[in-house]
Amino acid sequence: xxxxxxxxxxxxxxxxxxxxxxxxxxxxxxxxxxxxxxxxxxxxxxxxxxxxxxxxxxxxxxxxxxxxxxxxxxxxxxxxxxxxxxxxxxxxxxxxxxxxxxxxxxxxxxxxxxxxxxxxxxxxxxxxxxxxxxxxxxxxxxxxxxxxxxxxxxxxxxxxxxxxxxxxxxxxxxxxxxx
Amino acid sequence: xxxxxxxxxxxxxxxxxxxxxxxxxxxxxxxxxxxxxxxxxxxxxxxxxxxxxxxxxxxxxxxxxxxxxxxxxxxxxxxxxxxxxxxxxxxxxxxxxxxxxxxxxxxxxxxxxxxxxxxxxxxxxxxxxxxxxxxxxxxxxxxxxxxxxxxxxxxxxxxxxxxxxxxxxxxxxxxxxxxx
Numbered sequence: 001x002x003x004x005x006x007x008x009x010x011x012x013x014x015x016x017x018x019x020x021x022x023x024x025x026x027x028x029x030x031x032x033x034x035x036x037x038x039x040x041x042x043x044x045x046x047x048x049x050x051x052x053x054x055x056x057x058x059x060x061x062x063x064x065x066x067x068x069x070x071x072x073x074x075x076x077x078x079x080x081x082x083x084x085x086x087x088x089x090x091x092x093x094x095x096x097x098x099x100x101x102x103x104x105x106x107x108x109x110x111x112x113x114x115x116x117x118x119x120x121x122x123x124x125x126x127x128x129x130x131x132x133x134x135x136x137x138x139x140x141x142x143x144x145x146x147x148x149x150x151x152x153x154x155x156x157x158x159x160x161x162x163x164x165x166x167x168x169x170x171x172x173x174x175x176x177x178x179x
Numbered sequence: 180x181x182x183x184x185x186x187x188x189x190x191x192x193x194x195x196x197x198x199x200x201x202x203x204x205x206x207x208x209x210x211x212x213x214x215x216x217x218x219x220x221x222x223x224x225x226x227x228x229x230x231x232x233x234x235x236x237x238x239x240x241x242x243x244x245x246x247x248x249x250x251x252x253x254x255x256x257x258x259x260x261x262x263x264x265x266x267x268x269x270x271x272x273x274x275x276x277x278x279x280x281x282x283x284x285x286x287x288x289x290x291x292x293x294x295x296x297x298x299x300x301x302x303x304x305x306x307x308x309x310x311x312x313x314x315x316x317x318x319x320x321x322x323x324x325x326x327x328x329x330x331x332x333x334x335x336x337x338x339x340x341x342x343x344x345x346x347x348x349x350x351x352x353x354x355x356x357x358x359x
Contacts, residue, residue, distance in 0.1 A: 054319070064269075064271055065269040065271075065309050065311075065321075065348070066228075066269065066271060066307050066309045066323050068321075069229075069230065069309050069311070069321030069322075069323055070228065070229055070321075070323060072319075072321060073229045073230050073320075073321055073323075074229065077229075077236075089318065090314075090318030090319050090320065091318070091319040092313065092317045092318055092319045093314075093316050093317055093318035094316050094317045095316055117274075117275075117276060117299075117302075118274070118276070118299055118300065118302060121276070121287070121295075121296060121299035122296045122299050122300060124296075157284050157287075159275070159279075160273075161228060161323075
């Protein structure tokens with residue numbers, strides 16, 4: 001009888017120890033403490049000045065000139081707000097010729113959907129205005145440093161030209177992330 | 180006695196004529212907003228959407244073509260573009276909501292059961308004039324003005340007469356919303 005008691009208690013102890021070991025090992029393994037190798041952060045670009053260049057759309061793409069101008073001017077305003085560059089030059093500005101680390105931002109129109117403010121506000125599902133522009137950051141030699149298609153849109157309330165403001169804000173976001 | 184009454188009558192007619200002339204001039208100047216001289220004109224209630232460094236976007240003021248420049252003014256601020264700097268002018272037609280802006284949008288949203296959409300049906304036509312110009316350093320600028328209907332063509336013609344460059348360009352398709 002005494003023998004059986006001893007065996008039983010020993011086996012229970014063994015089970016308890018093995019359970020505790022198992023729980024301890026699983027909790028240690030499940031801990032996120034072991035740091036995964038950090039992802040290589042994309043190298044940020046740097047430049048003291050940027051020049052915004054307009055590019056004509058393809059012949060089959062008709063974009064109203066006020067849209068193009070509004071896009072260009074809004075991008076200039078938003079770039080200045082980022083404070084990432086000492087100077088933001090306009091297209092054709094001769095002073096940019098003397099800047100060594102100049103970045104050139106090209107705006108290449110890709111697509112345009114003419115919406116309607118009235119349709120948007122009355123139906124809430126139709127009449128969205130959108131403009132898609134390829135944004136290219138190049139150096140002086142024309143080497144593309146960063147390229148992205150960005151879409152600006154106005155879906156619900158607001159005038160059609162607000163799509164260009166939306167686009168410019170997105171360009172500024174890309175600049176903030178990449179410079 | 181007859182002479183005196185005759186003098187009174189003439190004085191009355193003259194003063195009535197003067198009053199008529201003054202009131203007519205006031206009414207007509209209020210209606211058109213343009214000056215009588217052919218080489219200058221001004222249009223009130225013009226919105227400068229963007230493009231003039233002196234003004235925040237969507238500022239409403241008066242646009243004036245006078246001498247060798249086109250200027251936009253609000254209160255004491257003034258932005259000016261020399262006619263010789265202008266490289267192109269584009270015109271377009273659009274319609275604008277009668278009730279718009281932050282306040283208008285809030286009102287529309289506040290009306291229950293989607294009633295605010297009814298207000299969105301009311302709109303008026305406007306003309307959009309886009310002026311492209313270059314600064315002293317060769318930098319390209321563009322200014323967008325939204326004018327009341329019927330003024331943009333006259334402004335452009337006046338600027339062209341004064342020497343502004345205008346190229347021929349394909350007109351974009353008119354906006355889809357024609358019904359007022």
